[in-house]
Amino acid sequence: MEGMLHKWTNYISGWQPRWFVLDGGTLSYYDSQEDAWKGCKGSIKISVCEIQVNSSDSTRVDLTIPGEQYFYLRAINAAERQKWLVALGSAKACLTDNRTRREKELQENTEALKTKMSELRLYCDLLLQQVHKIKESDELGDTAETGIDTGNIVKSTCTTFLKTLEECMQIANHTFSTDISTQTPPGSPPVAAVKPQKVQIYLAESSGEVINGILPSNIFSCLNLFYSYRFSDIRLDDDNGIPTQEFLDSCYAIVPVLDKLGSTVFAPVKMDFVGNIKKIHQKLMSDPNGYPTLQSIVLYEVQTDVARVRNSATEALLWLGRGLKFLKEFLSELHAGEQNIQGALNNAYGKTLRQYHGWVVRGVFALALRAAPSYQGFAAALVSRQGDELKGGFASGVHRDLGVYLPAMGEQLAILDALYLEYNLESDEVV
Structure with a gap:
């Protein structure tokens, strides 16, 4: 009307x-x-x-x-x-009716996801027990005398574990893949309409779709999937304020790296990473003009005593920062010349996320590491034409881009660390 x-x-x-x-x-x-x-x-x-x-x-x-x-x-x-x-x-x-319906669907899907996660923990426990038994049998030298085909048992458990993990992702994708873009008033400035479109492009890219006939040709273009979405391009304000929308866009753009490491086995890491981005984005959309920087969100929640509330934007930013530190450490290993992907991931995990994870989550991550690709496989997954990873410009492009990208990323994470330290917002809670 x-x-x-x-x-x-x-x-x-x-x-x-x-x-x-x-x-x-x-x-x-x-x-x-x-x-x-x-x-x-x-x-x-x-x-x-x-x-x-x-x-x-x-x-x-x-x-x-x-x-x-x-x-x-x-x-x-x-x-x-x-x-x-x-x-x-x-x-x-x-x-109101649409919101109520969505909330009901979200609640139902969340319950289904919790059930599947319980099954996942059960299979993870079983798998770890079986591996432990095999290790004990090997140490005692009586593997052949048991008469049990332990290899097939573990293989069967792994298959069930991965199948359950895929079912978890299907439920999660159905629940959380709603368009996070918001309606803009007719006649709003063009910039306001561009942001959601870029996010939508990321979502298609992360699922393996071809965007305008183009897929990332190497890690350089993978990390710069959107040329305006790089941590190194973010301009801080005079008080070192980190622009909220630009930061979230840069976070979305880095997620495809996880797909190259294994979209199924690293699904929990990716799901947690993207989920935290969406929580912060929802906070931003509740008042786009009121939260121009990440600091403005945190300070508002500190002043209103909700910063420590579960599922707050402050908590989401805390875990998002931890996820970014994990990816930064992994990419830093590659930048330093490490070609053992599993070793690089293990080192990065030990330095960042491991201290916040309980033994169940650590077991899931250990299983994911076993399926990590080789360096050659990882590089091959990044190119659109077979053999491009063998060309001379590939390695130099990797190091050139990471040399600019990682320091900027590290600077912004250091600013957030200082903010959380100032207001005592860090948490040692283990999940």
């Missing part, structure tokens, strides 16, 4: 005519219908605002988000106000 309404501006200008457009659950306004192409002057989300009618003025309707935003409006007459009330109420009810 769209039409003319009068909006209260201030005590000097009073009520002024504005052109309003209700679309996608957002009410936006413009100077006039003719000036709509210039972009909206303001907007409000219907799903989170209160709709109030004035008892003494039959043409007035107030839209408020308590403590944050308000629109005081007047229609031309009572009948016109009634049309707007019906449209606004219908939009709010529809959005």
Whole structure:
């Protein structure tokens, strides 16, 4: 719906005519219908605002988000106000119903995922027990006397473990792969519409789809999947503030490296990594102008005493930083010339994530390491044409790019470490 309404501006200008457009659950306004192409002057989300009618003025309707935003409006007459009330109420009810349905589906899928994770832990325990028994048998030298084909038993357990892991990922993908982009008001600046598109491109790339006929040709293009999404391109503000959207975009762009290491066995690492990015992104989308930097999110949650609450953006950023440190250490090993992928991953894990993981998660990661590719296999997975990894420019491109990329990444992680240390937000909790 769209039409003319009068909006209260201030005590000097009073009520002024504005052109309003209700679309996608957002009410936006413009100077006039003719000036709509210039972009909206303001907007409000219907799903989170209160709709109030004035008892003494039959043409007035107030839209408020308590403590944050308000629109005081007047229609031309009572009948016109009634049309707007019906449209606004219908939009709010529809959005509420959709949110309730999504929350229900999320709860059901979360429960199913918890059940599968319990099965996964069971098979992990069983696998570790079987491996331990084989080790004991080898030490005693009586493997042949047991009459049990231990190799087939372990193989069967591994197969079941990986099958259950794939089922976990299917449930997780169905639950968490919803489009994290948000509706933008008609006429919003072009930049606001570009961000979700880039994220959508990443999601397609991470699933192995070809984007415009192009896939990363080497680690250089893999780490720079989006040329505007690099930690080395992020410009900090005067107070070393890290731009929230740019940081999240850079995090998304690095995730394809995990796919090259094994999309199934490293699924838990990737799922946790992407899940934390989405939590922070949801916080950003709740008030895009209010959280321009990562520091602004953390400071707000510190001031409102929710920084230590489970699933807060502050907690998500803490774990996202730990995941980034793991990837940084792994890439640093490659940059230093290490060609043993399993060894590089093991060293990186020991320096970063291992201290925060319980024995079950450590067992899952140990199993993942066994399936890590060789250096040649890893390099081959990064190229679009077979044999490109053998060309001379491949290795030099890797080192040239990592030499710029890693220091910038490390600088931003150090800034976050200092922030969490200042407010005592670090946690030794083991998962």
